[in-house]
Amino acid sequence: MHSSSVFSSLPPPKLRLTALYSAPTTDSNSNSMAAASPKWAQKTITLPPLRRGCHLITPKITKELGDDLSQFNCGLAHLFLQHTSASLTINENYDTDVRDDTETFLNNIVPEGNSAPWKHTLEGPDDMPAHIKSSMFGCQLTIPITNGKFNMGTWQGIWLCEHRDYPTARKVVVTLNGI
Amino acid sequence: MHSSSVFSSLPPPKLRLTALYSAPTTDSNSNSMAAASPKWAQKTITLPPLRRGCHLITPKITKELGDDLSQFNCGLAHLFLQHTSASLTINENYDTDVRDDTETFLNNIVPEGNSAPWKHTLEGPDDMPAHIKSSMFGCQLTIPITNGKFNMGTWQGIWLCEHRDYPTARKVVVTLNGI
């Protein structure tokens, strides 16, 4: 950020360009920076039940956020899955084989059934493996926002990984913060 | 967030409702929004030595944060563990078997002892496995704040996973940001 213009706000940043913004100062003669006032938004998105496996949910998330995402020139989007038997991750957004192979990996790495050493089995053989997979991939993501959009790589997408055999609706708390 | 009221602040958000806040404008006639001024808080919490395994630390964290958490209507709490041989994760907050089974999984997945292929063994057989487990689960969490509380799911809790046999006190830098 060596060439950044400190404390300037508009116009919005271009990708790969550097910018350092600030909230408006208390100088009442300087209303021109009001547009850069920090904003917070928060919403709980409910995802319908999805079968066990990995699912690309970027379109659903961006549709639910709608116009509100476009109000942030620079910021962060935080996604928080309120469950312990599913997970959020970012991975390939194109070939569905990648999602299938990831499910295969998770099942190979976390044993299920008679050979599994788990004590916690009350809800079925997929219960404890689901908890473990949830901590392996995690339940939370933070994604940069640039010019009103998620600033992910070309091939990146947001995945909901459902680890239960009998899935239920899943809630994701999305928090947006930026200017 | 289609029905959100843009740039409004109070009253504080209800769960699952949508809200889009902003910091106060520079309009000196509009003091009513001062309550929504962005705040930052930062504290280092020291956890006492905990035996190898997974531990629920939500009560300890919320107690240490005390009244300060309640000052944020909408925001994010960031927890950062300053160590490379322990980890933070979010998982089940009720049945202790889930924590025991997770420790079992970690030990099964990361070999320790004579059969382990590690070069880095100076501090003992649990040293390199601890580093690996730390990267598997990670050392940082971000949790949404809504109405002055962590907005986690009903069954979610914060875990400190101690990966060393002879544990030491562990430091967690907590950063709160919001309005």
Add this chain to the structure above:
Amino acid sequence: MHSSSVFSSLPPPKLRLTALYSAPTTDSNSNSMAAASPKWAQKTITLPPLRRGCHLITPKITKELGDDLSQFNCGLAHLFLQHTSASLTINENYDTDVRDDTETFLNNIVPEGNSAPWKHTLEGPDDMPAHIKSSMFGCQLTIPITNGKFNMGTWQGIWLCEHRDYPTARKVVVTLNGI
């Protein structure tokens, strides 16, 4: 944060001390708090191709951020890798054996070659394993900023884990937010 001084700003916090900051109020007579106005900065850092394995990139990241990091007394730095076949993690910053052993672990845990069960193999035997490793360690980190520096533990460093045999340059979007 029981002894924190609420809504004060300067002087900047010392490590382990508690502080609760706020953005400037709308009181136009109170210009002294302008220094605590929330700032946002965003930059894309390009890392040169690094061979398959784990690499310490803290020096490169801090050099690229330069003086801009020092402008934040209290805040968060978010690093986002725009790729699905490499990962970011935080681990030991000293002994290179730890990085070698972590690469050994990743290769042991994710099979590659004829015995691997992957459908997605178009780009070679390291393709699908790279995607899996990317989700295991993740593509994003959030690090606290205190007194103008990353507030990591003594032995912590930022790693770029390259999972492909024929690496390419990798882009990291860094977003700074704080006061």
